[in-house]
Amino acid sequence: MTKPPFSPDGDTSQPADERGFFAGQQPKRAGAAIAAVQQDDAHYHGHRDRLRTRYREHGDTALADYEILELLLFRLIPRRDTKPIAKALLERFGTLAGVFGASPALLQEVKGIGEAVAFDLKLISTVTHRTLKSGLKGKQVLASWSSVIDYCHAAMAHETREQFRILFLDKRNALIADEVQQTGTIDHTPVYPREVVKRALELSATALILVHNHPSGDPAPSRADIEMTRLIVDIAKPLEITVHDHIIIGKDGHASLKSLRLI
Incomplete structure (x- = not known):
């Protein structure tokens, strides 16, 4: 005797549609994935808020070099954990001065740094140079x-x-x-x-x-x-x-x- 196809709701009187069965599982999986992403978002947004608060209340002395760089990268890379990128930049170039003094090509060798971010880092470096230079104008x-x-x-x-x-x-x-x-x-x-x-x-x-x-x-x-x-x-x-x-x-x-x- 041939058994009828399995039905996900336990009713074997009607043939089950396999596509309907798997489609029924997708919302559960999608919901779990969305929840995980939301949890990650909440984690790094909370971390960003805490760093900003420390800087706002205590100034740069309250932050390590990688945290200062991380704070800057928040704005350049909006939806990503930037702590590993900040640490990788300092490991590669040694100091903040080394990071901002590096060429765009070398900056892009660090994972997570694309052309646009490298451009922005060099722009910040240029502003620093111009600021220091402007301090010499008109002075002995x-x-x-x-x-x-x-x-x-x-x-x-x-x-x-x-x-x-x-x-x-x-x-x-x-x-x-x-x-x-x-x-x-x-x-x-x-x-x-x-x-x-x-x-x-x-x-x-x-x-x-x-x-x-x-x-x-x-x-x-x-x-x-x-x-x-x-x-x-x-x-x-x-x-x-x-x-x-x-x-x-x-x-x-x-x-x-x-x-x-x-x-």
């Missing part, structure tokens, strides 16, 4: 030396290639122009002393501060750095252009050829 640079160092460090410390930058000053030692004259390789930048002095004359600058970075991280001047600086000094001096200093920027510090009595 030599009287704001710590601001000069802060600006140069923010602008150059995490560059992956050497840059040669010149700060051109007027008779009051106020900033006329800030220019990157050359960009080289990881350990060398070609510098042409006569071109340096020529540009100073074009801008009617009467003083210079030379700056370049060492991507290796060690700001100690090389023999070539010293010789090149002295050559610029010798060419500029008869034209009454003073070279105040040559600063070398490393990841964790800087060297001043003037302080080292090398010029």
Whole structure:
């Protein structure tokens, strides 16, 4: 005797529709999935609220570096747990300065960072650089030396290639122009002393501060750095252009050829 098809409601008098049976299970599964998502949403939204409250009430000293970065990423990545991404960025680049100094291509190597987020992080970095630079305008640079160092460090410390930058000053030692004259390789930048002095004359600058970075991280001047600086000094001096200093920027510090009595 042939048994009738199984019916999910226990009634074997009518043939059961298998599609109806499985369709009846789908709302239960979908409901469980939705509940799980809602629980996850509640968790990270609660976490975000707690971080915001801590920052609002106690300031940045109440948060670790990864939490500061996480707080920023909340806005850039709205519906995702950003703590693992913040920690991965710091693990990859070492410090907040390293994160914001990294190129968009390197940032995108970190899981969770796409093109748009990398762009936004670099935009924030640019705003920081411009803010520091604006603090030098209209001021006697030599009287704001710590601001000069802060600006140069923010602008150059995490560059992956050497840059040669010149700060051109007027008779009051106020900033006329800030220019990157050359960009080289990881350990060398070609510098042409006569071109340096020529540009100073074009801008009617009467003083210079030379700056370049060492991507290796060690700001100690090389023999070539010293010789090149002295050559610029010798060419500029008869034209009454003073070279105040040559600063070398490393990841964790800087060297001043003037302080080292090398010029």
